[in-house]
Amino acid sequence: MLVSYNWLKNYVDLGNLTPEELAEKITKSGIEIEGVEYVAEKSxxxxxxxxxxxxxxxxxxxxxxxxxxxxxxxxxxxxxxxxxxxxxxxxxxxxxxxxxxxxxxxxxxxxxxxxxxxxxxxxxxxxxxxxxxxxxxxxxxxxxxxxxxxxxxxxxLNLNDAVLELDILPNRADALSMLGVAYEVGAILDQQVNLPDEAVTITKDNAAENYISVEVEAADLNPYYGAFIIRDVEIKASPLWMRNYLMAAGIRPINNVVDITNYVLLEYGQPLHAFDYDKFESEKVLVRRAANGETMVTLDDQERTLSEKNLVITNGKEPVALAGVMGGANTEVTAETKNVLLEAAYFNSKSVRGTVKQTGLRSESSTRFEKGIDPNRVKKAGTRACLLMQQFAGGKVAAGAAEFDELDRTENVVEVNLEQINKRLGTEMTAEDVASILKRLKFDFNQGGSLFSVQVPTRRGDITIFEDMLEEVARIYGYDNLPFTLPQGAGLAGALTIRQSLKRKVKNYIEGTGLMEAMTYSLTDEVDIKRLISPEISEHKSTPVALSLPMSEEHKYLRLSILPEILQVLSYNSARNQTNLGYYEVGSIFVSDEPTVTKQPDEKLRLSGALTGKWLEQPWQQEKKDVDFYIVKGIVEGLFDYLKLTVSFRQAKIADMHPGRCAVLEMSGQTIGFIGQLHPILAKELDLKETFVFDVNLEIVFAAYDSIPSYTLIPKYPSVARDIAFILDEDVNAGDVKELIEEIGAPLVNRVDIFDVYQGANLEEGKKSIAYSLLYQHPEKTLKDDEVEESYQKIVASVNEKFNSYVRS
Missing domain, CATH: 2.40.50.140 (Nucleic acid-binding proteins)
Incomplete structure (x- = not known):
C-alpha cells in the first residue's frame, strides 16, 4: 500500500512530523514501513x-x-x-x-x-x-x-509529497485504504480522524430503481450489490489534486469518472466499478455463476473462458464484468459516455481468489476483496463516488440505489479484563489507561470496573478474541514502554519428543557409518516421480500429487521417493571428480490415493541413502573396499540392531534396481523398504559407477520402537555354541534358512548368525555351502548335552526336509 503523506494530512493532523518520523512511529506500532520515497527530486x-x-x-x-x-x-x-x-x-x-x-x-x-x-x-x-x-x-x-x-x-503538482510504502500483512486489510491508515495514525498520535463528505444532492422526483433493478442468484458469493445511477456526466480530466494523489499512490489517471472510482477505492478500501449505462443495454443487473465454457472480453482486451466457479455480473444476457476482478470491454466508460451505472458490492473473498487464480488477473480491487473489506463502508463508498461525480463530472445523481442486501454487518464484541492485560504484558496499566487506548482506536465500549466490553468496528475484521484485543492495547500503549519481565506461570523443561529423539538416533547412527546428510527438494519432475518407489507405496497405487502452479517442470510433483533426488546429488559430485560418495536423507514423501486432490496428502517419513566408490566395512577399519550389497546390508542391519528391532531381507525385483542384487526389508511380515544395487542402465544415465541404495519406512519403524527403557538380566547360566553348515541349492536364500532355524530352535536357541558362504571347488555345480553359528542358552538353568543335541538334530532334520539339503561334513 502506497500512502501519500500530503493526502493523509487531509484526514489526520500530523503536526510537525516529517515523513521519516511518521514512518518510524507506524513501524513501531506494528505495520512495517518498507521505505519512504519522494514523488520527485527537489527542483x-x-x-x-x-x-x-x-x-x-x-x-x-x-x-x-x-x-x-x-x-x-x-x-x-x-x-x-x-x-x-x-x-x-x-x-x-x-x-x-x-x-x-x-x-x-x-x-x-x-x-x-x-x-x-x-x-x-x-x-x-x-x-x-x-x-x-x-x-x-x-x-x-x-x-x-x-x-x-x-x-x-x-x-x-504535489512534487513535494513523500510516499510511505506499507507492508500490509493479511490480517490488516483495514490498512489497505487511506481511511484505514488515518485511523491507525490517529490512534498512534492520539488525533481525531476527519471523515470525507458523503452528502449528495439528489435529482428530485427520480430514483435509481426507475433505471435499474438488481437480482442476485448467488447470495453466498455476493450478499450485497448496490447500483447507483449518475446521468449527464461530462467525461474530462479529473481535478489536478485528484490526479496528483492517484499518481502518488501508483495509479495512472485516465478520466474523471474512472479516476473517481480509483480514488474512492484508495480512500475507503472499497472497490467500485463504473459501467456505461447506455452500453449496458438492460435495466437489470443479474449476478450469477458463469456457465462452463462461457466467454467474455475484459478491459485488457483479452477473451476469458469462464467456468461455473466464476461469479459474473451480467445484464441479464451476457457477462459485463468478472465479479471483484475486472470489468468487461463491452460496457467500458469512454469519452462518449453520458450516463453511468456505478457498482458498489461485497463479494466473497474465496470466490474472487478462485477467479484470480484461474485467470491470472490481479488488480487493486481483487487484492482488497481477497483480504476482506468493511461491510459498513460498501454503500458509503458508492455514495462518496456519486458526490465526486456530481462535483467534478457535472452528473445528476438519482435518489438511493437499486440493491440486493443480505449482508451481515454485525460488529464483534470482545471482553477485555484489566487484570489479564497486565498479567500478560507485565504492565501496571490502570482502567483509565485502557479506556484511553480504546478511545484512541475509536472503539466503542462499555466499562464495568476493570472489565471492558469492546464493540469492534467492522473495519477491523481481524479482531475477534481477547488475544487480538490484547495486541491492540499493547501496540498503542507502545512496545517500547513494555517492561522487561520474566513470564509467569508453571513451565516444563524443554525436551525432544519421542519422534524427534528417534530421528536424532537414526541420524547419529547413519552418520557414524560415514554417510553425509543431504537436504533435497520435496518437488520433482514427471520422470523421477515414477522411479525407485518402495513396494509398500507402489502396491497401494499412490497417485502423484501435482502442483497447480509449479515453479518449473522440474518441480511439478510432490515426491514419492527420496532416492531420485539423492542420486542427483551423487551424480553432481561424481561429475566433479569426487569418487567415494555416500549420502542419506531423513525426509518426507507425500502419498495420496485421490486422482484429484481434495485434502492434504499424507506425509510419510523415510530414511534413504546411496553409496558409490570405496567404503569402509567397519568405521574402525583402515582399508576401504568397493561398495557392495553387503556393505549396505550391514549399515541397515546395524541400524536395526541399534534400535533393538528385528529386520529380515527377502530377494525381490524392483523397477530401476539390479534384478539379482535387490531385497525388500520386512518387519513382522510387513514390507518396510528395500536395499540393493541401482540398475546399470539407470546408473549409466546418471553417469554413475556401481551404486547401492537403501530406503526405509521410518513411520513403521518408529511405531514398532519401544521407547520405554528396559534392561535384561545378565545370564548366570553358561551358553553352548554349535556350528552347522548346510549344502543347499544355490537359489535358496540364506535368510529363509535362518528364519527356520530360529523357529525350530526356539526357545533354546538364543541367537543365529551366518558366518560363511562358499561356492566353488569340491561342491557340485548349482550348490552352495552356508554355515551358521547357533548360540544355546536358557535363562533359568544349565542346559544338558542331550537337550542341546535333541534341538540340534531337530533343526538339521527340518532344514534338510524343507530345502532338500544335507549337512556338510
Missing part, C-alpha cells in the same frame, strides 16, 4: 507560466517560438512539444533552474534564436513515466485555468 525556479503567443520557429518546422509570462517577467522560450498552444498555463523552468537529475537550465540559442528557459513535461519534473496520463505522455503538462501565473509548481 528550483519552476513556476506557472502563461503562453501569450506561440508561433512556428522561422528556421525549424518542429519547433515553436513562444512568449511566456511567468509573473515577474516575460520569457522567450523555444518548445518542441506537439501539444503547446497559445493561451495555456504551463510549467516553466526559468534560466538558472535546476530540474531533477541535477539538470541546469541555461540561456541557449536554437537555430539562431535565443531561448530563455524550458517549458516542462511531467517526466522532466521527475514523475515516473508509467503514472503520466497517456494523452500527455509525449507532451508538456497544461494546468487548469484557475492556477495563478508565477506560482511555484511543486505544491500544484
Amino acid at each position: 528550483t525556479d519552476v513556476v506557472v507560466g502563461y503562453v501569450m503567443s506561440c508561433e512556428q520557429h522561422p528556421n525549424a518546422d518542429k519547433l515553436n517560438l513562444c512568449q511566456v509570462d511567468v509573473g515577474d517577467q516575460q520569457l522567450q522560450i523555444i518548445c518542441g512539444a506537439p501539444n503547446i498552444a497559445e493561451g495555456q498555463k504551463v510549467a516553466v523552468a526559468k534560466p538558472g533552474a535546476v530540474l531533477p537529475g541535477n539538470f541546469k537550465i541555461k540561456k541557449v540559442k536554437l537555430r539562431g534564436i535565443e531561448s530563455n528557459g524550458m517549458i516542462c513535461s511531467l517526466k522532466e519534473l521527475g514523475i515516473e513515466e508509467k503514472y503520466i496520463p497517456t494523452d500527455i505522455a509525449d507532451g508538456i503538462f497544461v494546468f487548469p485555468e484557475d492556477v495563478t501565473v508565477g506560482e511555484n509548481v511543486d505544491e500544484l
Whole structure:
C-alpha cells in the first residue's frame, strides 16, 4: 500500500512530523514501513507560466517560438512539444533552474534564436513515466485555468509529497485504504480522524430503481450489490489534486469518472466499478455463476473462458464484468459516455481468489476483496463516488440505489479484563489507561470496573478474541514502554519428543557409518516421480500429487521417493571428480490415493541413502573396499540392531534396481523398504559407477520402537555354541534358512548368525555351502548335552526336509 503523506494530512493532523518520523512511529506500532520515497527530486525556479503567443520557429518546422509570462517577467522560450498552444498555463523552468537529475537550465540559442528557459513535461519534473496520463505522455503538462501565473509548481503538482510504502500483512486489510491508515495514525498520535463528505444532492422526483433493478442468484458469493445511477456526466480530466494523489499512490489517471472510482477505492478500501449505462443495454443487473465454457472480453482486451466457479455480473444476457476482478470491454466508460451505472458490492473473498487464480488477473480491487473489506463502508463508498461525480463530472445523481442486501454487518464484541492485560504484558496499566487506548482506536465500549466490553468496528475484521484485543492495547500503549519481565506461570523443561529423539538416533547412527546428510527438494519432475518407489507405496497405487502452479517442470510433483533426488546429488559430485560418495536423507514423501486432490496428502517419513566408490566395512577399519550389497546390508542391519528391532531381507525385483542384487526389508511380515544395487542402465544415465541404495519406512519403524527403557538380566547360566553348515541349492536364500532355524530352535536357541558362504571347488555345480553359528542358552538353568543335541538334530532334520539339503561334513 502506497500512502501519500500530503493526502493523509487531509484526514489526520500530523503536526510537525516529517515523513521519516511518521514512518518510524507506524513501524513501531506494528505495520512495517518498507521505505519512504519522494514523488520527485527537489527542483528550483519552476513556476506557472502563461503562453501569450506561440508561433512556428522561422528556421525549424518542429519547433515553436513562444512568449511566456511567468509573473515577474516575460520569457522567450523555444518548445518542441506537439501539444503547446497559445493561451495555456504551463510549467516553466526559468534560466538558472535546476530540474531533477541535477539538470541546469541555461540561456541557449536554437537555430539562431535565443531561448530563455524550458517549458516542462511531467517526466522532466521527475514523475515516473508509467503514472503520466497517456494523452500527455509525449507532451508538456497544461494546468487548469484557475492556477495563478508565477506560482511555484511543486505544491500544484504535489512534487513535494513523500510516499510511505506499507507492508500490509493479511490480517490488516483495514490498512489497505487511506481511511484505514488515518485511523491507525490517529490512534498512534492520539488525533481525531476527519471523515470525507458523503452528502449528495439528489435529482428530485427520480430514483435509481426507475433505471435499474438488481437480482442476485448467488447470495453466498455476493450478499450485497448496490447500483447507483449518475446521468449527464461530462467525461474530462479529473481535478489536478485528484490526479496528483492517484499518481502518488501508483495509479495512472485516465478520466474523471474512472479516476473517481480509483480514488474512492484508495480512500475507503472499497472497490467500485463504473459501467456505461447506455452500453449496458438492460435495466437489470443479474449476478450469477458463469456457465462452463462461457466467454467474455475484459478491459485488457483479452477473451476469458469462464467456468461455473466464476461469479459474473451480467445484464441479464451476457457477462459485463468478472465479479471483484475486472470489468468487461463491452460496457467500458469512454469519452462518449453520458450516463453511468456505478457498482458498489461485497463479494466473497474465496470466490474472487478462485477467479484470480484461474485467470491470472490481479488488480487493486481483487487484492482488497481477497483480504476482506468493511461491510459498513460498501454503500458509503458508492455514495462518496456519486458526490465526486456530481462535483467534478457535472452528473445528476438519482435518489438511493437499486440493491440486493443480505449482508451481515454485525460488529464483534470482545471482553477485555484489566487484570489479564497486565498479567500478560507485565504492565501496571490502570482502567483509565485502557479506556484511553480504546478511545484512541475509536472503539466503542462499555466499562464495568476493570472489565471492558469492546464493540469492534467492522473495519477491523481481524479482531475477534481477547488475544487480538490484547495486541491492540499493547501496540498503542507502545512496545517500547513494555517492561522487561520474566513470564509467569508453571513451565516444563524443554525436551525432544519421542519422534524427534528417534530421528536424532537414526541420524547419529547413519552418520557414524560415514554417510553425509543431504537436504533435497520435496518437488520433482514427471520422470523421477515414477522411479525407485518402495513396494509398500507402489502396491497401494499412490497417485502423484501435482502442483497447480509449479515453479518449473522440474518441480511439478510432490515426491514419492527420496532416492531420485539423492542420486542427483551423487551424480553432481561424481561429475566433479569426487569418487567415494555416500549420502542419506531423513525426509518426507507425500502419498495420496485421490486422482484429484481434495485434502492434504499424507506425509510419510523415510530414511534413504546411496553409496558409490570405496567404503569402509567397519568405521574402525583402515582399508576401504568397493561398495557392495553387503556393505549396505550391514549399515541397515546395524541400524536395526541399534534400535533393538528385528529386520529380515527377502530377494525381490524392483523397477530401476539390479534384478539379482535387490531385497525388500520386512518387519513382522510387513514390507518396510528395500536395499540393493541401482540398475546399470539407470546408473549409466546418471553417469554413475556401481551404486547401492537403501530406503526405509521410518513411520513403521518408529511405531514398532519401544521407547520405554528396559534392561535384561545378565545370564548366570553358561551358553553352548554349535556350528552347522548346510549344502543347499544355490537359489535358496540364506535368510529363509535362518528364519527356520530360529523357529525350530526356539526357545533354546538364543541367537543365529551366518558366518560363511562358499561356492566353488569340491561342491557340485548349482550348490552352495552356508554355515551358521547357533548360540544355546536358557535363562533359568544349565542346559544338558542331550537337550542341546535333541534341538540340534531337530533343526538339521527340518532344514534338510524343507530345502532338500544335507549337512556338510
